[in-house]
Amino acid sequence: MYRYTICFLKHRNGILMLNRSKSPLMGLWNGVGGKLEHGETPLDSVLREVREExxxxxxxxxYKGIVSWLVDGVETGGMYAFLAHLPEDYERSQTPQVVEEGILDWKELAWVLDPDNAGVPENLPTFLPYMLEEDEPCQHIFTYENSLVVNYETASLPKPVTT
Structure with missing residues (x-):
């Protein structure tokens, strides 16, 4: 079981992003999320984190799957990934907005996915398009050596049972 969750909130052609003020990924724009608390399911965790942040x-x-990473051949972590489509008539709050975790802002999807964008985690433009376009959950496995992505693989995941 992984310790983290992440959620990308989409509205029209924008994604609500958080520029984190703390490690990990301090100073980069990413989805919202955080650590699972004791007894929480990944969905419960991500709903709480979205509300708090x-x-x-x-x-x-x-649920869109898992993003995991191997560093120098050792699996060192991962996160449960989610996507939330906000209704067309949703009224966006005024951004940028300073919050406890950093700065929230709506970013155009083209900006988020631009391969030359150094303001987002380097793996995000690789896995986020799959999350936006595909229905089935997938595991995105990134291999890092000397802090650089040297390999990317995907693996099918079973769709969770919902009742």
């Missing part, structure tokens, strides 16, 4: 009350989010 953005004030947005989601009823659910779509």
């Amino acid at each position: 953005t004030g947005i009350l989601l009823e659910t989010a779509c």
